Amino acid sequence: MNKLRHYTHGEVNFFETNMLPNNLSKVEVKDSFYIVGESETHGNDHRVAVLDKQKVEFFEDEKGTLYMRNLTETNVYCPNKDRHDTVTLQPGLWEIDKSMEYDYLEQELRAVVD
Secondary structure (H helix, E strand, C coil): CCCCCEEECCCCCEEEEECCCCEEEEEECCCCEEEEECCCCCCEEEEEEEEHHHHHEECCCCCCCEEEECCEEEEECCCCCCCCCEEECCCCCEEEEEEEECCCCCEEEEEECC
16 A cells, blocks of 8 residues: 655644546646745745646646646755755646644634745
């Protein structure tokens, strides 16, 4: 049995999956990267390199959950190199999500703010 991999890049999580869900919409990638996590406070973001749009594709479900299929090694990086190390994802299928935190003052669960 193969163990599924999990990588983090800041507050962005990449969970390997065996298959993509049905009824996904393809996400158009306009640049040589796709932003998978915006920085709300530091002016930095988390990007996936998309050097070949045939080998790295993104999809979204009706709830806004993001998925990626990469047929080649793919780097996750920040434009500000001092913020996070580059992570290299092996070819696979990935669910992409943000880490969550509990705000005890507001008594609510929320996405981590970077």
